[in-house]
Amino acid sequence: HERLGDSYDQRNTLVVAIALGFALVPVIFSLAEDALFSVPASLAQGSLALGATQWQTMMRVLLPSASAGIFSALMIGLGRAVGETMIVLMATGNTPLL
Structure with a gap:
């Protein structure tokens, strides 16, 4: 088995997935x-005025x-992740291996 011979496969998909996760969290x-x-503030204020807790108002x-x-x-976010994954996957040699 050669180190970088004919049987070498790039495994970039996992790295791309982690990077896209960090890139998409702020957008989402x-x-x-x-x-x-x-959401109008009057809805939350009305809920709190009727005796609901802040947690109940939120949920x-x-x-x-x-x-x-x-x-x-x-x-x-999901659509952007799929689109950017396909772009990066094609740029890295189209190797969908983890």
């Missing part, structure tokens, strides 16, 4: 944060109201 986080902050009022925005943030 900022979009989800924008979705949460776009039962804010998250359901912002769920469409959070879902779209995840889908945008």
Whole structure:
């Protein structure tokens, strides 16, 4: 077996996946944060005024109201991850090996 002979295979997919994970987390986080902050403050204030705790307000009022925005943030991040993975995979010699 030669060190870098004919049987050498590049194994870049795992490195690319880790790098893309670090690159995509800020995008998903900022979009989800924008979705949460776009919920009207009156909904949270009304929930707190009726006696709900901050945790209950978050889980039962804010998250359901912002769920469409959070879902779209995840889908945008997933689509970007797939697109960038394909670009990097083709640039690295089209070797889909882990």
